[in-house]
Ligand SMILES: CC(C)[C@H](C(=O)O)[C@@H](O)C(=O)O
């Protein structure tokens with residue numbers, strides 16, 4: 001069976017790290033068909049559209065999409081792409097790697113971020129010159145779908161349960177629905193949960209990240225808290241993510257376009273290659289996924305390393321070292 | 327001139343640290359009249375109301391209010407109290423103290439948090455069994471008032487300008503109004519600003535907190551990002567805050583009721599005493615405010631210390647040591 005993979009490098013270092021991940025996937029004995037498509041600042045400049053319809057359509061029909069990064073137009077690209085693959089959860093592991101500088105090297109958790117609603121539902125109005133409003137939407141159905149995924153996730157992995165992070169003491173009705181629905185689904189499935197206010201979470205993860213393992217949260221909370229965890233493990237440079245839908249997925253590094261080093265061929269491909277490992281797992285290639293994870297970890301630990309990690313290797317050197325270790 | 331100070335200890339260690347701060351204020355040669363009032367879980371248990379009308383009215387008429395902490399009912403107490411004093415900005419310094427364990431000891435910044443709107447405006451609806459909504463409100467007028475305060479704040483202090491933290495790439499209209507209004511007011515006042523997305527802020531402050539000095543943000547962003555900074559300086563235990571209105575203010579430690587140690591007389595009073603120092607500054611007693619700040623810093627550095635900081639002193643010991651150093 002051939003898997004069609006949409007490849008959307010985007011802008012900046014997206015154009016360097018995405019081909020690197022494709023090289024790694026190509027080194028495996030799996031029948032992939034890669035189809036490349038445009039998105040981001042450069043194509044917006046040319047055509048006026050950051051996300052051309054054909055890129056959207058490709059992501060909506062391919063088995064999986066590998067995305068690099070986009071610049072100023074990031075929101076115009078990534079939010080519709082998440083919708084194109086019908087992804088209801090954004091899986092964001094945040095783990096420090098051995099040998100890599102981190103504020104909190106003991107950090108090892110995963111965020112399961114609601115990926116369709118909250119403030120991202122995006123109903124905004126300018127009521128008067130003075131007053132703007134945004135309608136935040138939270139539904140039982142989206143919360144339930146996320147919670148079912150979370151229950152499966154903790155049962156399949158080596159996890160005791162999960163933490164629900166929210167702000168239901170202020171957003172009583174909306175985050176109340178989120179918290180109550182997620183907790184009820186967990187209960188039905190015999191999965192243990194605890195809960196924490198998102199502000200308290202921000203304090204507590206700095207003081208002791210080992211308190212948390214799997215964290216389930218609304219969309220914006222997941223955005224901010226996972227970026228916080230990224231800071232604790234040493235930056236966005238190593239973090240992958242998976243936007244998971246029922247039939248397809250979108251896989252992307254958490255980092256951006258890194259304009260300061262774009263074009264120099266020294267971008268760290270690790271986050272994108274680990275995102276490709278998440279893609280493999282999504283498609284059912286667990287063994288190959290593990291192999292890629294291990295090859296990346298071993299390369300991070302033993303080198304070669306790109307300049308962001310204190311080395312002087314190129315993107316290509318690192319990619320080849322990872323392929324050699326497969 | 328007598329200043330009427332409403333004293334609202336609340337629950338848990340609020341009942342220990344608030345009297346400690348009153349002792350410090352009483353040791354100064356200023357004519358204060360302290361009037362105590364109830365709020366929190368205990369009074370809610372008795373009367374059904376977490377914030378009795380007379381406490382609200384007292385805060386709304388006193389020159390300043392000193393608040394301790396509230397338990398489960400925190401939101402029912404603190405949000406109306408902020409409104410009672412008509413406070414439009416919550417000033418939250420986050421600074422590591424010499425000799426105190428911190429993940430990022432070089433942290434030294436202050437958040438100016440919008441204190442009236444955003445998701446805290448709190449218009450929620452349960453549209454159907456499935457769907458809940460919350461209307462987030464952002465106005466030019468509140469943004470302008472906050473920005474004018476921020477401009478004065480940086481001009482009076484030793485600050486080069488301020489950073490605007492927001493999420494206008496997703497909340498384009500609402501955070502767009504916030505960002506554009508705040509930036510325009512700064513521009514009119516010749517104050518320099520830069521801006522950062524709130525998620526990027528969360529990563530960047532972990533990697534290097536010295537990048538930031540004064541940070542102006544919407545209500546929920548300020549809640550979460552200041553608690554994050556609290557984690558970097560070693561917890562909420564040392565952080566004060568000031569809810570500033572045009573004619574009165576509400577001063578409170580950022581910490582909660584600490585039920586695990588409440589009643590033992592060993593709560594650290596530092597955050598509440600520094601909040602009292604902010605109260606002094608608000609009322610124009612700059613010299614006395616500085617003296618309290620210095621006495622607290624010296625006591626944190628040289629002891630005695632409460633158990634949370636590795637010492638074995640009581641709340642009273644620490645309070646007396648601070649008073650002795652005035
Ligand atoms: C680019 C932006 C819209 C996006 C988000 O807020 O989800 C990004 O921050 C992320 O987390 O992938």
Ligand SMILES: CC(C)[C@H](C(=O)O)[C@@H](O)C(=O)O
Nearest residue numbers: 169170199400401404405549
């Ligand atoms: C108790 C809660 C309503 C409050 C807030 O969210 O503002 C608290 O977290 C704070 O920051 O003072």
